[in-house]
Amino acid sequence: MKYIFFMGKGGVGKSTLSSLIAYKLAKRGEKTVLISLDFAHNLGDIFNMKIGNKGVRLEEHLDIFEPDIDRWVEEYLRNTRVLIKENYKYVSVFNLDNMLNLMKNSPGIEEYAILHLLYEKTKALADMDYLVVDMPPTALALRIFALPFITREWLKTLLKLRKEILVKRERIANVHGKEKFDFAVDEHEDKVYRNLKEQEEENAFLLKLIQGANIIPVTLPVQLSFKETERILKKLSEFKLNVPFVIVNRVKNDEWKKGCVCIEDKEVKTFDDFEREIKFQDFDNIDSEILQL
Amino acid sequence: MNFDKIRRFLQLLEEVQKNKATDIIEFELKETENLFALITLGEMVGYANPPVSITLSLIPYMEREVILMTNRAVDSNDKLSDIASIMEVE
Ligand SMILES: Nc1ncnc2c1ncn2[C@@H]1O[C@H](COP(=O)(O)OP(=O)(O)OP(=O)(O)O)[C@@H](O)[C@H]1O
Ligand SMILES: [Mg+2]
Numbered sequence: 001m002k003y004i005f006f007m008g009k010g011g012v013g014k015s016t017l018s019s020l021i022a023y024k025l026a027k028r029g030e031k032t033v034l035i036s037l038d039f040a041h042n043l044g045d046i047f048n049m050k051i052g053n054k055g056v057r058l059e060e061h062l063d064i065f066e067p068d069i070d071r072w073v074e075e076y077l078r079n080t081r082v083l084i085k086e087n088y089k090y091v092s093v094f095n096l097d098n099m100l101n102l103m104k105n106s107p108g109i110e111e112y113a114i115l116h117l118l119y120e121k122t123k124a125l126a127d128m129d130y131l132v133v134d135m136p137p138t139a140l141a142l143r144i145f146a147l148p149f150i151t152r153e154w155l156k157t158l159l160k161l162r163k164e165i166l167v168k169r170e171r172i173a174n175v176h177g178k179e180k181f182d183f184a185v186d187e188h189e190d191k192v193y194r195n196l197k198e199q200e201e202e203n204a205f206l207l208k209l210i211q212g213a214n215i216i217p218v219t220l221p222v223q224l225s226f227k228e229t230e231r232i233l234k235k236l237s238e239f240k241l242n243v244p245f246v247i248v249n250r251v252k253n254d255e256w257k258k259g260c261v262c263i264e265d266k267e268v269k270t271f272d273d274f275e276r277e278i279k280f281q282d283f284d285n286i287d288s289e290i291l292q293l
Numbered sequence: 294m295n296f297d298k299i300r301r302f303l304q305l306l307e308e309v310q311k312n313k314a315t316d317i318i319e320f321e322l323k324e325t326e327n328l329f330a331l332i333t334l335g336e337m338v339g340y341a342n343p344p345v346s347i348t349l350s351l352i353p354y355m356e357r358e359v360i361l362m363t364n365r366a367v368d369s370n371d372k373l374s375d376i377a378s379i380m381e382v383e
Contacts, residue, residue: 076349083353091359096352103345112346147344154343183357191354199350 001128003213007135009228012218013249014038015134017263019046022132026062030129034064035121037114037144038136041066063125067117073109076116087191110140111147115206122209138228142235145215148207149239155200162193210241218247 006018015036022034036043043066044051047058055065077100085093103109114136122131135141170185184190187197215236219229229246236243250265342348352359 080349080353087353088356088359091356096359103349106345108345109349112344116346147346151344151347154347158343158347192351195351195354199347 001122001126001131003131003133003209005133005135005141005213005215006218007138007141007215007232008218009220009225010137012220012225013247013263014218015042015046017218017247017249018132018134019043022062022064022130023059025130025132026059029061031061031127032063032130032132033121033125033128034062034132034134035118036066036134037069037118038134039069039110040136043134063128065121067121069110069113069117072117073104073113076113077104108143108147111144114144115147116202118209119202119206122205138232142232145210145236145239145241148203148210151199151203152207155196155203159193159196159200162190162196163187166190166193212242214242214244216245216247217243218249221248221251 004018004021006014006021008014015038018034022032026032034043041051043064047056047064049056049058051064051066053066053068053071055063057063081093081097081100084096118133125131135144166185166187169181169183173181173185178185184193187193217229217232217236219225233243233246245261247261247263249263251263252265
Protein backbone atom coordinates (compact mmCIF):
# COMPACT_ATOMS: atom_id res chain seq x y z
CA MET A 1 0.00 0.00 0.00
CA LYS A 2 1.15 3.53 -0.76
CA TYR A 3 0.56 6.37 1.66
CA ILE A 4 -0.08 10.00 0.79
CA PHE A 5 -0.52 12.63 3.49
CA PHE A 6 -1.88 16.10 2.80
CA MET A 7 -0.91 18.75 5.30
CA GLY A 8 -0.80 22.52 5.68
CA LYS A 9 -2.28 25.51 7.42
CA GLY A 10 -5.97 25.62 8.27
CA GLY A 11 -8.16 26.30 5.26
CA VAL A 12 -5.54 25.88 2.51
CA GLY A 13 -7.43 23.05 0.84
CA LYS A 14 -6.16 19.83 2.44
CA SER A 15 -9.58 18.23 2.54
CA THR A 16 -10.60 19.36 -0.91
CA LEU A 17 -7.40 18.14 -2.51
CA SER A 18 -7.14 14.86 -0.64
CA SER A 19 -10.74 14.14 -1.64
CA LEU A 20 -10.08 15.00 -5.24
CA ILE A 21 -6.93 12.93 -5.47
CA ALA A 22 -8.49 9.94 -3.73
CA TYR A 23 -11.49 10.18 -6.03
CA LYS A 24 -9.32 10.32 -9.12
CA LEU A 25 -7.15 7.41 -8.02
CA ALA A 26 -10.26 5.35 -7.38
CA LYS A 27 -11.63 6.26 -10.81
CA ARG A 28 -8.48 4.83 -12.30
CA GLY A 29 -9.21 1.55 -10.61
CA GLU A 30 -6.83 1.91 -7.70
CA LYS A 31 -8.31 0.59 -4.47
CA THR A 32 -8.19 3.74 -2.39
CA VAL A 33 -8.90 4.64 1.22
CA LEU A 34 -9.44 8.25 2.17
CA ILE A 35 -9.22 8.98 5.86
CA SER A 36 -9.55 12.22 7.76
CA LEU A 37 -7.35 12.43 10.84
CA ASP A 38 -8.53 15.91 11.65
CA PHE A 39 -10.79 16.54 14.62
CA ALA A 40 -12.85 18.89 12.55
CA HIS A 41 -13.78 16.47 9.81
CA ASN A 42 -15.08 17.95 6.61
CA LEU A 43 -14.94 15.13 4.11
CA GLY A 44 -18.62 14.60 4.81
CA ASP A 45 -19.33 18.16 3.70
CA ILE A 46 -17.28 17.76 0.57
CA PHE A 47 -18.96 14.54 -0.53
CA ASN A 48 -22.23 15.76 0.86
CA MET A 49 -22.96 12.68 2.94
CA LYS A 50 -22.58 11.43 6.47
CA ILE A 51 -19.39 9.41 6.76
CA GLY A 52 -18.36 8.76 10.36
CA ASN A 53 -16.39 6.02 12.06
CA LYS A 54 -17.71 3.05 10.11
CA GLY A 55 -16.98 4.70 6.82
CA VAL A 56 -18.67 4.87 3.46
CA ARG A 57 -17.95 3.16 0.18
CA LEU A 58 -18.20 5.59 -2.67
CA GLU A 59 -17.79 4.28 -6.18
CA GLU A 60 -16.33 0.85 -6.59
CA HIS A 61 -12.88 1.56 -5.25
CA LEU A 62 -13.14 4.38 -2.76
CA ASP A 63 -13.63 3.94 0.99
CA ILE A 64 -13.87 7.01 3.20
CA PHE A 65 -13.49 7.19 6.97
CA GLU A 66 -13.86 9.90 9.57
CA PRO A 67 -12.89 8.26 12.86
CA ASP A 68 -14.08 9.88 16.06
CA ILE A 69 -10.81 10.70 17.79
CA ASP A 70 -12.23 12.03 21.07
CA ARG A 71 -14.40 8.98 21.46
CA TRP A 72 -11.42 6.74 20.85
CA VAL A 73 -9.46 8.49 23.63
CA GLU A 74 -12.34 8.01 26.04
CA GLU A 75 -12.71 4.36 25.13
CA TYR A 76 -9.00 3.81 25.49
CA LEU A 77 -9.00 5.29 28.97
CA ARG A 78 -12.01 3.18 29.90
CA ASN A 79 -10.22 0.04 28.71
CA THR A 80 -7.12 1.02 30.63
CA ARG A 81 -9.23 1.33 33.74
CA VAL A 82 -10.71 -2.14 33.19
CA LEU A 83 -7.25 -3.60 32.73
CA ILE A 84 -6.05 -1.96 35.93
CA LYS A 85 -9.00 -3.39 37.78
CA GLU A 86 -8.23 -6.85 36.46
CA ASN A 87 -4.53 -6.76 37.18
CA TYR A 88 -4.14 -4.87 40.44
CA LYS A 89 -4.30 -6.73 43.73
CA TYR A 90 -3.58 -4.04 46.30
CA VAL A 91 -4.10 -0.64 44.76
CA SER A 92 -7.71 0.27 44.11
CA VAL A 93 -8.55 1.67 40.73
CA PHE A 94 -10.50 4.45 42.46
CA ASN A 95 -7.22 5.85 43.69
CA LEU A 96 -6.09 6.16 40.10
CA ASP A 97 -9.23 7.71 38.70
CA ASN A 98 -8.05 11.24 39.25
CA MET A 99 -4.88 10.51 37.39
CA LEU A 100 -6.73 8.83 34.53
CA ASN A 101 -9.03 11.82 34.27
CA LEU A 102 -6.06 14.14 34.07
CA MET A 103 -4.51 12.06 31.33
CA LYS A 104 -7.43 12.67 29.03
CA ASN A 105 -5.99 16.15 28.57
CA SER A 106 -2.31 15.27 28.61
CA PRO A 107 -0.27 16.71 25.79
CA GLY A 108 0.48 13.91 23.40
CA ILE A 109 -2.65 11.85 23.84
CA GLU A 110 -4.29 13.17 20.67
CA GLU A 111 -1.20 12.47 18.65
CA TYR A 112 -1.15 8.93 19.94
CA ALA A 113 -4.87 8.43 19.36
CA ILE A 114 -4.48 9.55 15.76
CA LEU A 115 -1.45 7.35 15.16
CA HIS A 116 -3.12 4.37 16.71
CA LEU A 117 -6.24 4.85 14.56
CA LEU A 118 -3.97 5.02 11.54
CA TYR A 119 -2.28 1.82 12.68
CA GLU A 120 -5.56 -0.02 13.09
CA LYS A 121 -6.98 1.13 9.78
CA THR A 122 -3.83 0.29 7.89
CA LYS A 123 -3.66 -3.19 9.38
CA ALA A 124 -7.31 -3.80 8.60
CA LEU A 125 -7.05 -2.52 5.02
CA ALA A 126 -3.70 -3.99 4.09
CA ASP A 127 -4.84 -5.07 0.62
CA MET A 128 -5.66 -1.57 -0.62
CA ASP A 129 -3.49 0.25 -3.15
CA TYR A 130 -3.59 3.77 -1.73
CA LEU A 131 -4.21 5.39 1.59
CA VAL A 132 -4.82 9.12 1.28
CA VAL A 133 -4.76 11.00 4.57
CA ASP A 134 -6.27 14.39 5.30
CA MET A 135 -4.13 15.63 8.18
CA PRO A 136 -5.03 18.16 10.88
CA PRO A 137 -3.48 21.64 10.68
CA THR A 138 0.30 21.99 10.74
CA ALA A 139 1.30 22.08 14.39
CA LEU A 140 -0.57 18.93 15.32
CA ALA A 141 0.39 17.18 12.09
CA LEU A 142 4.09 17.80 12.78
CA ARG A 143 3.75 16.48 16.32
CA ILE A 144 2.06 13.38 14.94
CA PHE A 145 4.96 12.75 12.57
CA ALA A 146 7.48 13.36 15.36
CA LEU A 147 5.91 11.09 17.96
CA PRO A 148 7.07 7.71 16.59
CA PHE A 149 10.66 8.99 16.48
CA ILE A 150 10.48 10.15 20.09
CA THR A 151 8.70 6.99 21.16
CA ARG A 152 11.38 4.85 19.55
CA GLU A 153 14.09 6.48 21.67
CA TRP A 154 12.09 6.16 24.86
CA LEU A 155 11.19 2.54 24.28
CA LYS A 156 14.83 1.73 23.60
CA THR A 157 15.85 3.28 26.92
CA LEU A 158 13.00 1.75 28.90
CA LEU A 159 13.54 -1.73 27.48
CA LYS A 160 17.20 -1.54 28.39
CA LEU A 161 16.42 -0.40 31.93
CA ARG A 162 13.77 -3.08 32.34
CA LYS A 163 16.18 -5.76 31.14
CA GLU A 164 18.72 -4.59 33.72
CA ILE A 165 16.07 -4.77 36.41
CA LEU A 166 15.14 -8.30 35.39
CA VAL A 167 18.77 -9.41 35.46
CA LYS A 168 19.21 -7.95 38.95
CA ARG A 169 16.01 -9.57 40.15
CA GLU A 170 17.12 -12.91 38.80
CA ARG A 171 20.41 -12.63 40.65
CA ILE A 172 18.70 -11.81 43.89
CA ALA A 173 16.14 -14.54 43.39
CA ASN A 174 18.92 -17.04 42.77
CA VAL A 175 20.52 -16.18 46.09
CA HIS A 176 17.38 -16.07 48.22
CA GLY A 177 15.15 -18.51 46.38
CA LYS A 178 12.50 -17.61 43.87
CA GLU A 179 9.55 -18.48 46.11
CA LYS A 180 10.24 -15.48 48.28
CA PHE A 181 9.55 -12.96 45.54
CA ASP A 182 6.33 -12.16 43.79
CA PHE A 183 7.93 -10.37 40.90
CA ALA A 184 8.75 -11.65 37.46
CA VAL A 185 12.37 -12.34 36.70
CA ASP A 186 12.37 -13.14 33.02
CA GLU A 187 11.29 -11.40 29.87
CA HIS A 188 8.40 -13.72 29.07
CA GLU A 189 6.91 -13.52 32.52
CA ASP A 190 7.29 -9.82 33.02
CA LYS A 191 4.18 -8.07 31.74
CA VAL A 192 5.90 -4.71 31.73
CA TYR A 193 8.64 -6.01 29.48
CA ARG A 194 6.11 -7.67 27.21
CA ASN A 195 4.04 -4.53 26.98
CA LEU A 196 7.11 -2.49 26.06
CA LYS A 197 7.89 -5.03 23.35
CA GLU A 198 4.35 -4.78 21.96
CA GLN A 199 4.61 -1.03 21.92
CA GLU A 200 7.91 -1.31 20.13
CA GLU A 201 6.30 -3.44 17.45
CA GLU A 202 3.43 -1.03 16.81
CA ASN A 203 5.77 1.91 16.84
CA ALA A 204 8.16 0.29 14.37
CA PHE A 205 5.23 -0.32 12.03
CA LEU A 206 4.14 3.32 12.24
CA LEU A 207 7.68 4.58 11.76
CA LYS A 208 8.07 2.50 8.64
CA LEU A 209 4.72 3.73 7.35
CA ILE A 210 5.65 7.37 7.89
CA GLN A 211 9.15 6.99 6.52
CA GLY A 212 7.78 5.33 3.41
CA ALA A 213 4.96 7.82 2.89
CA ASN A 214 4.76 10.80 0.58
CA ILE A 215 3.85 13.96 2.42
CA ILE A 216 2.39 16.72 0.31
CA PRO A 217 2.25 20.19 1.86
CA VAL A 218 -0.51 22.40 0.51
CA THR A 219 -0.11 26.16 0.53
CA LEU A 220 -1.95 29.22 -0.68
CA PRO A 221 -0.05 31.69 -2.87
CA VAL A 222 0.35 34.21 -0.05
CA GLN A 223 3.37 35.15 2.05
CA LEU A 224 2.04 33.82 5.35
CA SER A 225 1.24 30.44 3.91
CA PHE A 226 4.62 30.21 2.14
CA LYS A 227 6.41 30.97 5.41
CA GLU A 228 4.53 28.20 7.11
CA THR A 229 5.36 25.83 4.27
CA GLU A 230 9.04 26.64 4.68
CA ARG A 231 8.81 25.63 8.32
CA ILE A 232 6.99 22.44 7.38
CA LEU A 233 9.66 21.54 4.85
CA LYS A 234 12.44 22.21 7.34
CA LYS A 235 10.83 20.09 10.00
CA LEU A 236 10.02 17.21 7.68
CA SER A 237 13.55 17.18 6.34
CA GLU A 238 14.90 16.95 9.89
CA PHE A 239 13.09 13.65 10.11
CA LYS A 240 14.14 12.77 6.54
CA LEU A 241 10.55 12.33 5.41
CA ASN A 242 9.62 12.30 1.72
CA VAL A 243 8.10 15.42 0.21
CA PRO A 244 7.70 14.85 -3.54
CA PHE A 245 6.28 18.32 -4.24
CA VAL A 246 4.32 21.18 -2.76
CA ILE A 247 0.90 22.11 -4.05
CA VAL A 248 0.15 25.81 -4.41
CA ASN A 249 -3.59 25.99 -4.27
CA ARG A 250 -5.90 28.75 -5.50
CA VAL A 251 -3.45 30.37 -7.87
CA LYS A 252 -4.85 33.19 -10.00
CA ASN A 253 -3.85 32.92 -13.64
CA ASP A 254 -1.62 35.96 -13.53
CA GLU A 255 0.43 34.77 -10.58
CA TRP A 256 1.31 31.48 -12.17
CA LYS A 257 4.56 30.06 -10.96
CA LYS A 258 6.46 27.41 -12.82
CA GLY A 259 8.11 24.55 -10.98
CA CYS A 260 5.29 24.01 -8.52
CA VAL A 261 2.16 22.02 -8.80
CA CYS A 262 -0.38 24.82 -8.98
CA ILE A 263 -4.11 24.70 -8.83
CA GLU A 264 -6.30 27.46 -10.12
CA ASP A 265 -8.75 29.31 -8.00
CA LYS A 266 -12.14 28.24 -9.22
CA GLU A 267 -15.67 29.05 -8.37
CA VAL A 268 -16.78 25.71 -6.97
CA LYS A 269 -19.83 24.83 -4.99
CA THR A 270 -19.99 21.08 -5.12
CA PHE A 271 -17.51 18.28 -5.46
CA ASP A 272 -18.75 17.64 -9.00
CA ASP A 273 -17.96 21.24 -9.95
CA PHE A 274 -14.58 20.79 -8.51
CA GLU A 275 -13.86 17.61 -10.36
CA ARG A 276 -14.90 19.22 -13.61
CA GLU A 277 -13.24 22.57 -13.11
CA ILE A 278 -9.91 21.90 -11.54
CA LYS A 279 -7.04 21.89 -13.97
CA PHE A 280 -3.45 21.29 -13.08
CA GLN A 281 -1.31 23.59 -15.07
CA ASP A 282 2.04 21.93 -14.51
CA PHE A 283 0.84 18.41 -15.14
CA ASP A 284 -2.15 17.17 -17.05
CA ASN A 285 -3.25 15.25 -14.05
CA ILE A 286 -1.97 15.29 -10.55
CA ASP A 287 -3.13 11.75 -10.04
CA SER A 288 -0.83 10.49 -12.78
CA GLU A 289 1.95 12.36 -11.02
CA ILE A 290 1.07 10.64 -7.80
CA LEU A 291 0.89 7.28 -9.51
CA GLN A 292 4.56 7.65 -10.32
CA LEU A 293 5.66 8.19 -6.72
CA MET B 294 44.18 -21.68 65.16
CA ASN B 295 46.73 -18.97 65.60
CA PHE B 296 45.96 -15.38 66.19
CA ASP B 297 47.48 -14.29 62.88
CA LYS B 298 45.20 -16.52 60.90
CA ILE B 299 42.17 -15.25 62.71
CA ARG B 300 43.20 -11.70 62.06
CA ARG B 301 43.74 -12.42 58.36
CA PHE B 302 40.35 -14.08 58.18
CA LEU B 303 38.70 -11.10 59.78
CA GLN B 304 40.52 -8.76 57.46
CA LEU B 305 39.28 -10.74 54.51
CA LEU B 306 35.76 -10.65 55.82
CA GLU B 307 35.95 -6.92 56.22
CA GLU B 308 37.32 -6.62 52.71
CA VAL B 309 34.41 -8.60 51.33
CA GLN B 310 31.90 -6.56 53.30
CA LYS B 311 33.44 -3.38 52.03
CA ASN B 312 33.33 -4.56 48.44
CA LYS B 313 29.78 -5.61 48.88
CA ALA B 314 28.92 -2.24 50.31
CA THR B 315 30.67 -0.32 47.56
CA ASP B 316 29.19 -2.59 44.91
CA ILE B 317 25.76 -1.63 46.06
CA ILE B 318 26.61 2.02 46.31
CA GLU B 319 28.24 2.01 42.89
CA PHE B 320 25.19 0.35 41.50
CA GLU B 321 22.83 2.78 43.12
CA LEU B 322 24.99 5.61 41.97
CA LYS B 323 24.92 4.40 38.40
CA GLU B 324 21.18 3.96 38.40
CA THR B 325 20.65 7.29 40.03
CA GLU B 326 22.91 8.99 37.55
CA ASN B 327 21.04 7.38 34.69
CA LEU B 328 17.78 8.50 36.11
CA PHE B 329 19.10 11.98 36.71
CA ALA B 330 20.36 12.20 33.15
CA LEU B 331 17.06 11.01 31.82
CA ILE B 332 15.04 13.47 33.83
CA THR B 333 17.25 16.47 33.20
CA LEU B 334 18.26 15.76 29.62
CA GLY B 335 15.08 14.06 28.50
CA GLU B 336 14.14 17.27 26.80
CA MET B 337 16.94 16.61 24.32
CA VAL B 338 15.21 13.55 22.96
CA GLY B 339 11.91 15.33 22.71
CA TYR B 340 9.98 15.17 25.94
CA ALA B 341 10.91 15.54 29.58
CA ASN B 342 8.67 12.59 30.30
CA PRO B 343 8.06 9.60 28.11
CA PRO B 344 5.15 10.16 25.76
CA VAL B 345 1.90 9.70 27.65
CA SER B 346 1.04 6.81 25.32
CA ILE B 347 3.90 4.76 26.79
CA THR B 348 2.80 5.52 30.34
CA LEU B 349 -0.84 4.70 29.71
CA SER B 350 -0.05 1.47 27.97
CA LEU B 351 2.17 0.35 30.87
CA ILE B 352 0.04 1.41 33.84
CA PRO B 353 -2.09 -1.75 34.00
CA TYR B 354 1.08 -3.80 34.54
CA MET B 355 2.84 -1.52 36.99
CA GLU B 356 1.08 -2.00 40.28
CA ARG B 357 4.38 -2.74 41.96
CA GLU B 358 5.84 0.53 40.74
CA VAL B 359 2.73 2.44 41.67
CA ILE B 360 3.09 1.10 45.21
CA LEU B 361 6.79 1.91 45.30
CA MET B 362 6.04 5.40 44.17
CA THR B 363 3.30 5.99 46.73
CA ASN B 364 5.41 4.57 49.57
CA ARG B 365 8.16 6.86 48.56
CA ALA B 366 5.89 9.86 48.72
CA VAL B 367 4.71 8.89 52.20
CA ASP B 368 7.97 8.22 54.05
CA SER B 369 10.52 10.08 52.07
CA ASN B 370 13.58 11.38 53.79
CA ASP B 371 16.38 9.43 52.19
CA LYS B 372 16.50 10.63 48.61
CA LEU B 373 18.95 8.09 47.27
CA SER B 374 16.98 5.12 48.50
CA ASP B 375 13.79 6.77 47.29
CA ILE B 376 15.11 6.95 43.81
CA ALA B 377 16.61 3.51 44.16
CA SER B 378 13.25 2.18 45.22
CA ILE B 379 11.60 3.69 42.18
CA MET B 380 14.20 2.01 40.07
CA GLU B 381 13.49 -1.16 42.04
CA VAL B 382 17.03 -1.46 43.33
CA GLU B 383 16.77 -4.09 46.00
N1 LIG C 1 -8.61 25.57 -5.83
C1 LIG C 1 -9.69 26.02 -5.18
N2 LIG C 1 -10.53 26.86 -5.78
C2 LIG C 1 -11.61 27.32 -5.13
N3 LIG C 1 -11.94 27.01 -3.89
C3 LIG C 1 -11.14 26.18 -3.22
C4 LIG C 1 -9.97 25.63 -3.81
N4 LIG C 1 -9.38 24.84 -2.90
C5 LIG C 1 -10.14 24.89 -1.79
N5 LIG C 1 -11.20 25.70 -1.96
C6 LIG C 1 -12.22 26.02 -0.94
O1 LIG C 1 -11.57 26.53 0.22
C7 LIG C 1 -12.24 26.13 1.40
C8 LIG C 1 -11.24 25.43 2.32
O2 LIG C 1 -10.81 24.24 1.74
P1 LIG C 1 -10.63 22.90 2.59
O3 LIG C 1 -11.78 22.71 3.48
O4 LIG C 1 -10.29 21.83 1.64
O5 LIG C 1 -9.36 23.31 3.42
P2 LIG C 1 -8.67 22.52 4.62
O6 LIG C 1 -7.23 22.76 4.50
O7 LIG C 1 -9.14 21.13 4.66
O8 LIG C 1 -9.27 23.32 5.85
P3 LIG C 1 -9.28 22.89 7.40
O9 LIG C 1 -7.92 23.17 7.90
O10 LIG C 1 -10.32 23.81 7.97
O11 LIG C 1 -9.65 21.44 7.43
C9 LIG C 1 -13.37 25.25 0.94
O12 LIG C 1 -14.53 25.99 0.92
C10 LIG C 1 -12.97 24.81 -0.47
O13 LIG C 1 -14.09 24.55 -1.30
MG1 LIG D 1 -10.05 19.99 6.24
